[in-house]
Amino acid sequence: MFKADWPAPLSIKTAISTREGGVSLPPYDGLNLGSHVNDRPDAVAQNRQLFRQQAKMPxxxxxxxxxxxxxxxxxDQTDFSMGPVTADASATKTKGLVAVVLTADxxxxxxxxxxxxxxxAAHAGWRGLVDGVLEQTLAQFSDPTTVMAWLGPAIGPTAFEVGAEVRLAFIEKDAKADAAFVAVPNKTGKWLADLYQLARLRLNxxxxxxxxxxxxxxxxDSQAFYSYRRDGQTGRMASCIWID
Known part of the structure; x- marks a missing residue:
């Protein structure tokens, strides 16, 4: 587990899990926090408890x-009493409520x-990113110019190979996105995409x-992180944020 490295106010707390530690067995070996990946429910529950305790969440x-x-x-306006709510981002002004997203690339x-x-907290795969999940999340803030953002563990720009349709989808929304794609040598129509650069463009x-x-x-980094593209059947990491 580690914390976001950013100059946030002292009242802001974060916790980002790695795959290290935990009780899950292969192929989820480690601290799998995803309940939807066919891991043993008791292992996921134990991992979530371990993570919460380690991070000192409220x-x-x-x-x-x-x-x-x-x-x-x-x-604070959503009923979670029946279980997880379908969304890819969440926001709050209430102290002690922990926003979280699960990822594995x-x-x-x-x-x-x-x-x-x-x-x-927002979950931004390429589909969510191109469709506007970051913009929808920022819409919850009264003034985006006062907001700071931290980009967590994702598939890097040397590993994220995509088709021409993905590149085109971003460029149609913003021509500047072209700079975030590099053609793969000897692979016609294949591109390496930089999710971090694409996110920065949208945020800026x-x-x-x-x-x-x-x-x-x-x-x-197979030791620290789960990767769906690398392993297929695998666990999930969590990125959490709350107001103390």
């Missing part, structure tokens, strides 16, 4: 049913405002100038 994270969409729920993005009065366009993190690669 409450159980409010887990989402993520669908690669753009919906952002406001935690997709990009987790954490947000807070300069005053430390509001936080959010919304007025968010303070963007931190990035530089991870879930695909190449």
């Amino acid at each position: 409450a159980e994270p409010l887990w989402l049913n993520q669908v690669h969409g753009t919906n952002c729920v406001v935690l 997709c990009l987790p993005v954490l947000f807070c405002d300069a005053a430390g009065t509001q936080v959010a 366009a919304c007025g968010v100038s303070q963007v931190y993190g990035g530089g991870f690669c879930t695909y190449t």
